[in-house]
Amino acid sequence: MSGRATVFITRRAEFAAAHRLSSPRLTDRENARLYGPCAHKSGHGHNYVLEVTLRGEVDPQTGMLIDLKKLKAVIEREVIVKCDHRNLNLDPDFLRGVVPTAENVVIGCWRVLERKLPKGLLWRVRLFESPRNFVDYYGAAAPDGIPEAAANGRAPARRRTAR
Secondary structure: OOOOOEEEEEEEEEEEEEEOOOOOOOOHHHHHHHHHHHHOOOOEEEEEEEEEEEEEEOOOOOOOOOOHHHHHHHHHHHHHHHHOOEEOOOOOHHHOOOOOOHHHHHHHHHHHHHHHOOOOOEEEEEEEOOOOEEEEEOOOOOOOOHHHHHHHOOOOOEEEEOO
């Protein structure tokens, strides 16, 4: 990056979705032991909050990092339309073949958003599964620690649970 100011800008979106935590590699009993009530055959739902943070330099001509209307449209088209009032086990193409834990959902969101946003701008995707539980993902090439991520631009998925 040049001498221009670096900023972080975040867009928040919400969606409601159902899922069931169940690994096809495990028996019903093992799934119940591992995932508890989240493995119930009928599934359950969440009101998710998705935060997408971009990092980059302010364009001196526009005064913006990105037009927020464009960011909103990408999030809506690539994530919200595919997940809102859907079953995460069955509906979103980007979650096929994975157990739809918050960790896997946030990684899936990163992957679809990264392909549609300007290269190098995506900094973090955060998914709140509940007001107390959220997961951060900074991309696959992330170093092991969040502090290093501030310098290098990436960090791994981390589950955060408020007490």
